[in-house]
Amino acid sequence: MSGSCRRCVRKFGGMTILHKEARVRRDRVAAPDYDENDPIFEVDHLSLDYPGGRGHPAVEILNDVSFRVERGHALTLVGPSGSGKSSVLRCLNRLVEPTSGTVRFSGHDTRSFDPRELRRRVALVMQTPVMFEGTVRDNLCIRPLGVPGDFSEKRLATTLDEVGLESKLLDREAATLSGGEKQRVTIARALLRDPQALLLDEPTSALDPPNALLVVETISRLRAARTLSIVAVTHQPDLVRRLGGGLLYLMKGRVEAFQSLDGSDAGAALDARLQAFLAGEKMAGRSGRT
């Protein structure tokens, strides 16, 4: 085991205690215990390294990234392939463990939540929609044993409608859906958990243009209707404009530029790279997962 790995284990050891406490209090934690004025996400000096293989140095993924997202607002992460955009999202719902720095969700360090509880509040929609075996209904209702929630027929139908799908799809084998339908089912699956924030990891990049457009419309509609807090990674200028909020440009794991797209700053001079991006120019390469 490499030195850096040993360090993780010790660190995780400490977190196990937190996580056990959180498990005991799981039902009580479920009630919203935040101050409306707290930003939904507050990220401070976030760094992430992956341990290198035997004899290889650690690989730096993120370096000193800081930003905040106000409740009900949106933030879009842009940047070339390998710049760490997906990794930022994965730090927000703690799918990966930052090497240093803090991520606060609703005013609390994400490490003070049971990670499973955190992930139910901060839903993630991935680049390639993952459909589990079974029907659309099975895919919408999938949840760990004992987790409460409203999964009634009525609710399923309403939620499908919210993402622009008909309720007759409920009994279709999920594997037979088109790419765009699958992605909208994963969005519905996320919404059914009543998340406070939605993380979108290039939700349209695996789709053809008509399907991508449908997904963009779905997301913008949801944003307006639900006042969801959204953090998105996307290469679709259209989606960025419709989400509004902030635009963060990442490069090699560092924040290169930030731009607010609404409020009084909106008219201010845009960073040239962001301007080019919004004008529809291609970023240097399509992003892979980082």
Added chain:
Amino acid sequence: MSSTASIIDLSVWQLAMALVLVAAIIVVSVRQSLGLERDLAIGTVRAIVQLYAVGLILAAVFAAARWYWILLILGVMTGVATQAAVSRLGKPLPGAAWIAAIALTVSTAATLAYVIGVVVQVRPWYEPQYIIPIAGMILGNSMTSAALAGDRLQSDLRARSDEIEARLALGFSGREAVQPMVRASLRAAMIPTVNGMMTVGLVQLPGMMTGQILAGSSPLVAIRYQMVVVFMQGAATALGSLLFVRLAAGRYLTPAHQLRRYML
């Protein structure tokens, strides 16, 4: 009732005659340009040397019949099996040797204790004539199935990492998220054993039964032993692969229910 007098002892001359069979493989290899001559030669020499050495050691242990010698031999056998199981993993996994050692030791010890102590009722338990061949068969099965399960687990975790993260993102625990891959690897490891039970004795006589019959046992005695062997191999397979896969899957997860993608 068996008469050991019927066993034909093989002379060195007779063994040399058996080497003619190796010549047949070499002829095939040369004529078909398989390029296996060198490996065949090495393999033949190794087979002779290894088996001879094992024969000498076993003869000494059988003569001494001390429990500590038996434990030492079992330890060495487990060590070699551990090494072999780990070397078959597609990608190195930190701590794999320990995981394999624990899985093989526990599965073999449990199965062996039951077979020796309860089923066959060997007294004393360390009677080398029984414990060494039986332990060898159990260990061999545990090793093969653990390696098979481990390799399948690694490739499944890699290929289905998005699915695992999708489950984690929906609030499943790490253990719940990898359960489908754990199940698939266990199935893959156990199917050969279960299929083997279907055809046992019909296609070819199992090694142990063949040996007993050659040694002069009645086939009716031999089949009883063979049944015990089939069941114990099944148990060793299940136990060995289950332990290995569970422990190995745990290495890819953190206590905070995260998948260590960089290890895949």
